[in-house]
Amino acid sequence: MFSILVLIVGAAWIWFTAAPLGSTTQGDIPAPQEGFLAPDFRLETFGRDGYTLSESRGKPVLINFWTSWCPPCRSEMPAIQKVYDEFKDQGFVVLAVNSTHQDNLGDAITFAQTRKLTFPILLDKDGLVGDLYEVRSLPTTFFVDPQGIIQEVVVGGPMSEALLQIRVEQLMERSP
Amino acid sequence: MFPIFQIGPVALQVPGLVLLVGLWIGLTLSERRARRRSENPAHLYNLVFIALIAGVIGARLTYAATYPNAFTTSPWSLVSLNPGLFDPLAGALITAAAAAIYLFRKNLPLWSTLDALTPLFAVMGIAIGFSHFASGSAFGIPTQVPWGIQLWGATRHPTQIYEIILAIFTLIVIMLLDRTPWSLTPGNIFLSFISLSAVSRLFLEAYRGDSILLYSGFRAAQVISWLVLAACLVLLGLLIQRNRLEEEITK
Numbered sequence: 492m493f494s495i496l497v498l499i500v501g502a503a504w505i506w507f508t509a510a511p512l513g514s515t516t517q518g519d520i521p522a523p524q525e526g527f528l529a530p531d532f533r534l535e536t537f538g539r540d541g542y543t544l545s546e547s548r549g550k551p552v553l554i555n556f557w558t559s560w561c562p563p564c565r566s567e568m569p570a571i572q573k574v575y576d577e578f579k580d581q582g583f584v585v586l587a588v589n590s591t592h593q594d595n596l597g598d599a600i601t602f603a604q605t606r607k608l609t610f611p612i613l614l615d616k617d618g619l620v621g622d623l624y625e626v627r628s629l630p631t632t633f634f635v636d637p638q639g640i641i642q643e644v645v646v647g648g649p650m651s652e653a654l655l656q657i658r659v660e661q662l663m664e665r666s667p
Numbered sequence: 668m669f670p671i672f673q674i675g676p677v678a679l680q681v682p683g684l685v686l687l688v689g690l691w692i693g694l695t696l697s698e699r700r701a702r703r704r705s706e707n708p709a710h711l712y713n714l715v716f717i718a719l720i721a722g723v724i725g726a727r728l729t730y731a732a733t734y735p736n737a738f739t740t741s742p743w744s745l746v747s748l749n750p751g752l753f754d755p756l757a758g759a760l761i762t763a764a765a766a767a768i769y770l771f772r773k774n775l776p777l778w779s780t781l782d783a784l785t786p787l788f789a790v791m792g793i794a795i796g797f798s799h800f801a802s803g804s805a806f807g808i809p810t811q812v813p814w815g816i817q818l819w820g821a822t823r824h825p826t827q828i829y830e831i832i833l834a835i836f837t838l839i840v841i842m843l844l845d846r847t848p849w850s851l852t853p854g855n856i857f858l859s860f861i862s863l864s865a866v867s868r869l870f871l872e873a874y875r876g877d878s879i880l881l882y883s884g885f886r887a888a889q890v891i892s893w894l895v896l897a898a899c900l901v902l903l904g905l906l907i908q909r910n911r912l913e914e915e916i917t918k
Binding site for chain 1: 669670671673678680731734736738740741743744747749806819820821866869872873877884885889890892900904
């Protein structure tokens with residue numbers, strides 16, 4: 492009898508706490524967490540004009556926070572470049588945000604040039620974008636789908652090539 | 668939220684660290700329970716480690732089999748430390764299968780072994796709550812209650828704290844039940860734990876902001892918890908009935 496009562500109360504609780512469809516999605520709020528809208532930002536690049544994240548809406552985006560002195564950041568860059576070469580013609584965008592306030596700009600430029608990085612290197616000179624994305628460890632990577640929603644946050648590294656390739660393919664599948 | 672614990676150049680992932688501490692404390696409690704009941708704790712350690720190792724390897728291999736092209740291009744990724752390269756469902760199934768094979772080969776009784784492992788499961792429930800708290804995942808719906816926390820752009824129910832409190836409550840109840848005659852019937856402690864966990868999730872899910880919704884807005888985790896609870900209550904009833912019958916036959 493007690494069991495039946497518990498199950499009836501449980502079923503009633505499910506009924507009363509049912510949420511309207513879509514009410515638990517977080518897409519409209521910008522926050523640096525999976526399921527939320529990637530917060531917009533504008534940063535300078537070296538060699539090109541400034542870059543705004545929302546310019547990439549409609550395309551899958553990888554945002555990677557890095558510095559030139561961080562070993563895992565250095566290790567994963569060739570894999571990021573390789574995946575970028577493979578998918579850039581399909582619209583894939585890489586935004587490598589250098590935490591310039593924690594780095595030496597000259598070292599960052601030298602690193603990007605010696606590794607022949609062809610994606611935009613953005614300069615977070617005052618650390619505001621890092622703060623906006625609550626970056627507490629380097630590297631930190633955000634996979635953003637074409638709708639601007641963060642699909643995954645990878646804290647630390649280096650990311651393997653397989654992980655990058657699979658995640659980018661998954662983002663491409665979400666393209667409209 | 669504190670996902671990273673920085674010691675000099677080393678960045679430790681707090682959620683993973685908390686789960687490891689939970690595993691250690693949980694196994695210690697299970698070991699103590701086993702000694703108190705004159706059972707062999709070595710079986711518990713072997714069972715847990717064999718099942719976990721099989722689960723981790725199985726989860727990685729299943730993931731690689733799902734995306735063969737990526738792993739053919741980059742075979743070293745098979746041994747990568749990236750937690751994103753695991754298939755969690757396959758890992759759970761392989762863990763259960765490896766544990767079942769170990770039980771069968773060592774001729775260990777299923778219900779008594781599950782009872783012995785229940786302190787471990789209960790502590791892991793608390794550890795999972797702390798890992799959610801550290802990472803900021805499993806967050807709540809927006810609220811105006813005075814104890815709401817600022818998280819991901821809104822004031823939200825602190826569902827991670829609710830989860831930890833419920834898991835601690837579950838552990839205490841299980842420890843108390845374990846010292847009563849209720850625990851003498853094999854399976855009672857484990858099924859009580861699963862029932863309490865299902866009730867906790869049924870309650871907690873109502874405040875979660877990341878629920879997967881089914882048709883009509885029902886929350887998938889609540890429906891699954893209700894079904895698990897129903898199954899546990901039926902099984903508990905059957906175990907009690909069987910125990911009574913055996914007692915009558917003995918008399």
